[in-house]
Amino acid sequence: MSTGTTTSAGPDRADALRPVGRPGRPPAQEYRPLLGWAVTDALTVTRRNLVGQLRQPQILVFAAIQPIMFTLLFRYVFGGAITVPGVDYVDYLMAGVFVQTVVFGGIATAVGLTEDLASGVVDRFRSLPMARSAVLTGRVLADVARNLLSITLMVAVGLAVGFRPDSVAGLLAAVGLLLLLGVAFSWYYALVGLVVGNAEAAQAAGFLVIFPLTFASSAFVPTGSMPGWLRAFADNQPITAAIDAIRALVLGQPLGEVVPVALAWIAAITVVMAALAITRYRRAR
Amino acid sequence: MIQVSGLRKAFGAVQALDGIDLAVAGGTVLGLLGPNGAGKTTAVRVLATLARPDAGSARVAGFDVVREPREVRRSIGLAGQFAAVDPNLTGRENLLLAGRLAHLRPPAARRRAGELLERFGLTDAGRRTAGTYSGGMRRRLDLAAALVAEPLVVFLDEPTTGLDPASRADLWSVVRELVAAGTTVLLTTQYLEEADQLADRIAVIDAGRVVAEGTPAELKSRLAATRLVVQLPTEDAVRTASARLAGIGTGVPAVDPGAQTVVLEVADGPAALTEVVRRLDAAGVAVRGLSLTEPSLDQVFLSLTSRAA
Numbered sequence: 001m002s003t004g005t006t007t008s009a010g011p012d013r014a015d016a017l018r019p020v021g022r023p024g025r026p027p028a029q030e031y032r033p034l035l036g037w038a039v040t041d042a043l044t045v046t047r048r049n050l051v052g053q054l055r056q057p058q059i060l061v062f063a064a065i066q067p068i069m070f071t072l073l074f075r076y077v078f079g080g081a082i083t084v085p086g087v088d089y090v091d092y093l094m095a096g097v098f099v100q101t102v103v104f105g106g107i108a109t110a111v112g113l114t115e116d117l118a119s120g121v122v123d124r125f126r127s128l129p130m131a132r133s134a135v136l137t138g139r140v141l142a143d144v145a146r147n148l149l150s151i152t153l154m155v156a157v158g159l160a161v162g163f164r165p166d167s168v169a170g171l172l173a174a175v176g177l178l179l180l181l182g183v184a185f186s187w188y189y190a191l192v193g194l195v196v197g198n199a200e201a202a203q204a205a206g207f208l209v210i211f212p213l214t215f216a217s218s219a220f221v222p223t224g225s226m227p228g229w230l231r232a233f234a235d236n237q238p239i240t241a242a243i244d245a246i247r248a249l250v251l252g253q254p255l256g257e258v259v260p261v262a263l264a265w266i267a268a269i270t271v272v273m274a275a276l277a278i279t280r281y282r283r284a285r
Numbered sequence: 286m287i288q289v290s291g292l293r294k295a296f297g298a299v300q301a302l303d304g305i306d307l308a309v310a311g312g313t314v315l316g317l318l319g320p321n322g323a324g325k326t327t328a329v330r331v332l333a334t335l336a337r338p339d340a341g342s343a344r345v346a347g348f349d350v351v352r353e354p355r356e357v358r359r360s361i362g363l364a365g366q367f368a369a370v371d372p373n374l375t376g377r378e379n380l381l382l383a384g385r386l387a388h389l390r391p392p393a394a395r396r397r398a399g400e401l402l403e404r405f406g407l408t409d410a411g412r413r414t415a416g417t418y419s420g421g422m423r424r425r426l427d428l429a430a431a432l433v434a435e436p437l438v439v440f441l442d443e444p445t446t447g448l449d450p451a452s453r454a455d456l457w458s459v460v461r462e463l464v465a466a467g468t469t470v471l472l473t474t475q476y477l478e479e480a481d482q483l484a485d486r487i488a489v490i491d492a493g494r495v496v497a498e499g500t501p502a503e504l505k506s507r508l509a510a511t512r513l514v515v516q517l518p519t520e521d522a523v524r525t526a527s528a529r530l531a532g533i534g535t536g537v538p539a540v541d542p543g544a545q546t547v548v549l550e551v552a553d554g555p556a557a558l559t560e561v562v563r564r565l566d567a568a569g570v571a572v573r574g575l576s577l578t579e580p581s582l583d584q585v586f587l588s589l590t591s592r593a594a
Contacts, residue, residue: 031388037388044385048382051373119369119372120365121370123363124430125386126335128358129387130387134386
């Protein structure tokens with residue numbers, strides 16, 4: 001209780017030093033099992049990623065406009081010239097648009113991750129006692145939430161331009177499958193972000209793979225109209241597999257063959273990309 | 286609090302750390318001083334568990350940085366050269382995020398965020414996103430985020446690079462508060478003045494090695510001599526003085542007849558001064574002036590780190 005000429009800022013020295021911290025006292029940190037923290041930390045990082053995306057509305061708006069433009073383009077400009085036997089073209093089209101929306105949307109993960117690496121945010125995370133996995137799982141979970149939003153938007157847009165799913169149950173199952181597909185591609189984009197290192201390159205590198213996969217697929221036209229060599233590729237790649245399964249679900253077509261194939265692709269991509277991304281993240285130190 | 290021995294780390298062909306030994310006692314500041322590319326940042330990254338050393342060992346707060354990284358991370362705070370704050374979150378949200386990820390209970394995280402915003406003069410700015418902050422504010426927020434969990438050891442990697450003088454003075458006072466509270470600080474800097482002002486001990490690092498280590502005063506006296514300058518009224522007096530003063534100090538007296546001065550390089554300034562006065566008095570030489578010039582850390586630094594000068 002010195003009141004004289006000492007330089008401490010207040011009557012109680014310990015209190016005066018409070019703001020910068022009193023490292024001698026028992027830690028205020030909470031103890032929990034590691035797995036519990038892995039979940040909590042992942043949710044904390046997820047929330048941070050979502051808040052960040054919501055505060056960049058320009059990015060969200062442009063991300064939403066792109067699939068809407070594709071819908072309008074193929075529904076009203078090209079659609080009249082495309083005939084798919086047995087279905088209305090708009091019903092055929094929307095499965096492709098949904099998959100494209102999810103697959104392109106994941107690019108935000110690659111860009112966000114490179115930005116966090118470059119800005120030092122990842123270094124800060126790595127210096128904290130948080131679960132290491134949360135940096136990547138927080139990205140993937142944020143993508144799930146964002147994909148749910150964008151799929152809902154695109155279903156609404158589809159309904160507005162004449163898309164009529166066969167059943168609500170089929171539509172909901174399709175949404176579930178789309179979310180799983182989103183997870184698979186989030187891991188791919190996480191790997192791209194970790195490997196490439198800057199946002200522009202991540203965007204370019206992401207599209208380099210995704211663009212041909214999306215267009216050389218059954219997204220907008222049946223693969224039967226393609227030349228043989230291209231058709232061979234288009235019929236045996238994951239985007240076509242996913243689109244065919246989604247289409248079968250929303251149109252009420254037989255699921256027996258297409259859904260297992262799509263699930264197998266999704267599982268394979270998830271496992272391989274997650275393993276590569278996690279290894280890469282761990283090694284980068 | 287920090288013990289480092291034989292630490293090595295290479296990036297490809299570049300040997301960033303080439304066998305570093307350091308020891309930092311609890312509640313003190315070690316200044317890691319060196320030019321760009323000397324290995325300062327790599328050393329901090331290894332100690333903060335962001336990089337894995339190729340060889341050697343390091344313990345921080347009693348824990349091994351390779352085998353017990355989680356325990357080390359519970360004990361440290363890191364503020365980097367590049368402010369690692371999220372531009373899309375507000376100042377308060379940034380501190381809450383750091384608090385939650387440091388595993389503070391939510392009420393503790395909120396209380397710390399409020400305290401730190403107040404201490405760093407960011408209470409009002411705490412409601413704005415960090416993207417709107419000036420460079421100095423962002424750096425303060427970054428430092429605040431490093432202090433959220435009241436760490437035992439704080440690493441500051443070039444904390445004042447690019448800051449204006451007022452912000453730098455502010456940061457210095459924070460470091461002094463930390464040390465007064467018992468925190469151990471390792472700070473890297475390219476600024477000699479900063480190391481001189483803040484550090485209890487300085488390790489000069491160059492090309493991945495510690496080339497000198499000691500208190501600021503020790504480094505100055507060990508590495509550059511104090512200069513004792515005797516100003517004399519006439520050239521005769523200069524001649525007499527240089528003859529009489531031979532043997533004092535570390536070399537032969539340097540005579541500058543034009544300026545009518547005799548310069549001695551001495552290890553112990555005050556003792557040499559007494560001896561000079563005694564001898565000149567005995568010889569009846571009048572003196573116009575006497576001055577002692579302490580070596581600057583700049584000279585020390587340059588003599589240590591100039592490669593193939």
